Amino acid sequence: MFDSVIIGSGPCGISAAIYLKRFGFNVLVIGKDYGTLSINTLIENYYGIESINGIDLIKKGINQAKNLGINVLTEEVVKIEMGNGFTVSTNKNVYACKTVLIATGMKRTTLKIEGLKDFEGRGVSYCAVCDGFLYRKKRIGILGTGEYMKSELEVLKRFSNDITVFTNGEDVDLDENVVCEKIIKIEGENHLESVVCENNTYDIDCLFVAVGVANGSSFARHLGILMDDKEHLIVDNYMTNIPGIFAGGDIIGGIKQIITAASDGCSCAYKIKDYLKEK
Amino acid sequence: MFDSVIIGSGPCGISAAIYLKRFGFNVLVIGKDYGTLSINTLIENYYGIESINGIDLIKKGINQAKNLGINVLTEEVVKIEMGNGFTVSTNKNVYACKTVLIATGMKRTTLKIEGLKDFEGRGVSYCAVCDGFLYRKKRIGILGTGEYMKSELEVLKRFSNDITVFTNGEDVDLDENVVCEKIIKIEGENHLESVVCENNTYDIDCLFVAVGVANGSSFARHLGILMDDKEHLIVDNYMTNIPGIFAGGDIIGGIKQIITAASDGCSCAYKIKDYLKEK
Numbered sequence: 070m071f072d073s074v075i076i077g078s079g080p081c082g083i084s085a086a087i088y089l090k091r092f093g094f095n096v097l098v099i100g101k102d103y104g105t106l107s108i109n110t111l112i113e114n115y116y117g118i119e120s121i122n123g124i125d126l127i128k129k130g131i132n133q134a135k136n137l138g139i140n141v142l143t144e145e146v147v148k149i150e151m152g153n154g155f156t157v158s159t160n161k162n163v164y165a166c167k168t169v170l171i172a173t174g175m176k177r178t179t180l181k182i183e184g185l186k187d188f189e190g191r192g193v194s195y196c197a198v199c200d201g202f203l204y205r206k207k208r209i210g211i212l213g214t215g216e217y218m219k220s221e222l223e224v225l226k227r228f229s230n231d232i233t234v235f236t237n238g239e240d241v242d243l244d245e246n247v248v249c250e251k252i253i254k255i256e257g258e259n260h261l262e263s264v265v266c267e268n269n270t271y272d273i274d275c276l277f278v279a280v281g282v283a284n285g286s287s288f289a290r291h292l293g294i295l296m297d298d299k300e301h302l303i304v305d306n307y308m309t310n311i312p313g314i315f316a317g318g319d320i321i322g323g324i325k326q327i328i329t330a331a332s333d334g335c336s337c338a339y340k341i342k343d344y345l346k347e348k
Numbered sequence: 349m350f351d352s353v354i355i356g357s358g359p360c361g362i363s364a365a366i367y368l369k370r371f372g373f374n375v376l377v378i379g380k381d382y383g384t385l386s387i388n389t390l391i392e393n394y395y396g397i398e399s400i401n402g403i404d405l406i407k408k409g410i411n412q413a414k415n416l417g418i419n420v421l422t423e424e425v426v427k428i429e430m431g432n433g434f435t436v437s438t439n440k441n442v443y444a445c446k447t448v449l450i451a452t453g454m455k456r457t458t459l460k461i462e463g464l465k466d467f468e469g470r471g472v473s474y475c476a477v478c479d480g481f482l483y484r485k486k487r488i489g490i491l492g493t494g495e496y497m498k499s500e501l502e503v504l505k506r507f508s509n510d511i512t513v514f515t516n517g518e519d520v521d522l523d524e525n526v527v528c529e530k531i532i533k534i535e536g537e538n539h540l541e542s543v544v545c546e547n548n549t550y551d552i553d554c555l556f557v558a559v560g561v562a563n564g565s566s567f568a569r570h571l572g573i574l575m576d577d578k579e580h581l582i583v584d585n586y587m588t589n590i591p592g593i594f595a596g597g598d599i600i601g602g603i604k605q606i607i608t609a610a611s612d613g614c615s616c617a618y619k620i621k622d623y624l625k626e627k
Contacts, residue, residue, distance in 0.1 A: 116610035
């Protein structure tokens with residue numbers, strides 16, 4: 070069992086890992102990709118480094134952690150569950166741990182589908198565990214193509230046999246009903262009633278959105294972590310409302326600079342250390 | 349007039365300067381020396397830099413600022429005064445500014461003289477402006493040798509002609525009464541009465557301590573900035589109780605890591621920007 074599993078290999082996650090490792094804890098970092106920083110071309114405001122490419126800084130950080138003997142895995146976290154401590158499931162494995170640090174950043178797959186926003190809470194949901202039971206034996210739609218969608222799909226299968234996967238134009242290999250058409254809009258009166266695609270209209274009772282990869286706010290929704298209206302996780306001294314789950318970096322809001330994220334990581338490590346020692 | 353004068357050229361001060369400069373403000377950094385970090389030999393927990401000497405990191409930061417066109421002066425700040433904005437006086441010059449950032453770190457000249465601590469508030473003072481008037485026309489002692497002592501001495505001269513400078517064994521060239529003997533202890537009943545030196549005992553009514561350089565807590569005392577019992581400046585969103593005077597890094601307490609100090613600098617810059625824009 071790991072003392073801490075850190076989700077995210079950006080400035081916050083890696084900085085936390087470096088401190089936790091040096092505190093003597095058994096830590097694992099799981100990062101899916103290079104996050105928001107991979108978009109930033111040139112960074113010239115990070116104290117101590119005059120000029121560096123975003124992606125180079127991320128790689129540098131990961132190597133720094135690896136050279137300290139920290140395990141940094143490139144896997145996709147699909148869910149976090151509570152039990153005896155926590156279990157973090159990726160597309161490849163399951164990891165048990167005493168604490169979790171959510172340092173995923175705020176990268177979000179934005180979906181511009183007419184009507185999607187309007188039906189949030191009225192048929193459109195972002196969390197199978199939270200809302201699946203509302204649609205027991207109903208016609209369930211799920212939107213997505215990747216590992217995260219598959220993980221949500223597994224949950225929804227407990228509630229209904231009538232499930233349609235909407236890929237919004239992509240191909241995907243699944244045993245379920247799959248609609249690979251582009252989605253034009255979501256329709257309904259007070260509640261979602263149908264998904265209008267290029268060639269056909271599909272009548273369903275709900276649509277679960279699980280596009281792209283699970284991010285900080287997906288984990289928060291599934292676990293009942295409090296968020297503000299901008300989907301930043303609400304923390305008190307870097308701990309969320311769930312004891313043992315910490316968060317830092319862009320996902321908790323603030324000025325979203327690299328230096329503040331790296332500093333958050335350090336502060337998170339101190340708080341995690343205190344939490345583990347109290348246990 | 350500068351938009352901001354930053355006192356301290358460590359991680360907090362330089363990081364703030366980089367951000368303020370890039371926000372388009374006219375900023376000046378004044379640093380006396382390499383601070384606490386010059387003692388740290390090897391830094392291996394700073395995100396993005398695998399291993400670096402403390403002094404090399406400080407030099408790197410200063411060069412980074414200079415290459416952005418920021419003026420970084422090696423002068424000793426002896427006082428900050430309020431007026432139309434603020435004036436920051438060094439051993440060489442006076443600088444007017446709209447805001448001040450105190451990022452001096454917590455390096456403190458510790459003095460181990462028997463009785464000194466016991467008579468704090470009862471004859472021993474650390475602030476001429478604050479307590480000088482209490483000893484009008486009395487026998488005033490002042491302890492110190494440098495620019496900061498001279499600056500405090502100027503203030504004390506307004507209150508008394510009977511001033512003795514104690515150097516605690518060092519030589520100093522001054523027109524005042526100078527005692528260059530080592531100090532053994534401070535004596536008195538309820539209130540300080542005399543300074544016992546190696547060869548003689550000197551009867552005085554008070555002793556102003558102005559050893560070494562003025563640091564964050566000296567400035568705080570002179571300006572009435574609130575401090576906690578560990579002499580950390582108390583800030584609300586990086587601003588002290590004096591509007592326009594900000595503080596960050598070790599001087600405000602917390603976990604005192606390089607990464608958190610550099611992050612504080614960035615956060616201070618954002619707060620200073622907001623303050624200047626409101627004005």
